[in-house]
Amino acid sequence: MKRIILMLAISLVGVVAHAQTVMPLFAEGKTGKHWVKGQFTVQNQTVSPMPVSVEPRLMQVVGGKATFQTLDFNGTRNDFERGDVQVELKDTSAMIAPRGSRTFDFKVHCDEDCMVTFLNGFITGRNPQGITIKLILPSHVYLCDKPKGCRVRIKAAAGLP
């Protein structure tokens, strides 16, 4: 009986952990006239429904430093664009059931070597008196004229770890 009470007490005062998983972490493909199709999956590790937002970003080197630029949404073509980079992302948000997962489909097109990152994020909880934390797990897409070793070359050129 004492052990049960102790366990209940621990569960009541225990801290809440918010967690999500993403897979795969990256994909590689080829630049050119054809679009590269792929998908990634976000898992909800918690026992509560989790709203997730997906934001595509384009990695560019600005002033010698890697910067993840936003992409402009083209309502006519229903895709995200920046320069010669185009990204089609059918869904940009979802509500994931407890212990469930959601797969997002995408298509990416680049004329030259590029790195597109999908930032999958969710708010851990609103904090009216301080800082709200948004957890993000990225899934990257690397496109090169020569797909083999594409990821390593792009990261080296951008000074990324």
Added chain:
Amino acid sequence: MRKLTTLLAAVLLLFAPVVDAQLLSSTNIAVTVTVSSVNTVTLSVSGGPLTFDSTTGATGNVTFNTTYNLDGTASNITLYTWFSTPSAALSTTGGGITSSSISATFTPVNGNFGSSGSGQPCNQSPAVSGVTPGGACQGALLINQSQNGGAITNSGGGGLGTTYSLSIVGYSGLGGGSTLHLTAGSYTGTLNAMAWAA
């Protein structure tokens, strides 16, 4: 006569010879079994909240934890944090705090992995917002190949994380001597935290 026939049939069934069942086997066929396991990373946060103390200019702690299942292509896992709007990382009515006036302090949960850091303003790279680099806090290494004793290929984590807090650069209290004078009010903002297996 009919009864006799039925009785005879029943007797014959009782004494029917037992036929042993035979197992007939076909030739062996090789079937390829493929099991795919993709790279995954999990990120979680516990503790908090991150609320600035007006007397110290620092927040309490949160703990970021990560677990992973990697195939050796990633050489490290790093936690990057940044504010959505660097020019107004924290804001209140009539005022705000830029990200360059905020620094992150972090220490690894497990002393054998990760890195510690403190004091650097949150205007580092890689930046995630805007055109101009800057807006990210110092990256917190969670694990690298050297600490792992080789390529990061196995599932792991759990105890892999960092205890994290924020503080205002040059904060010396609300009185004289403070290099940053804060407008009275509740400061709110959003801190983005990303675990990147690179």
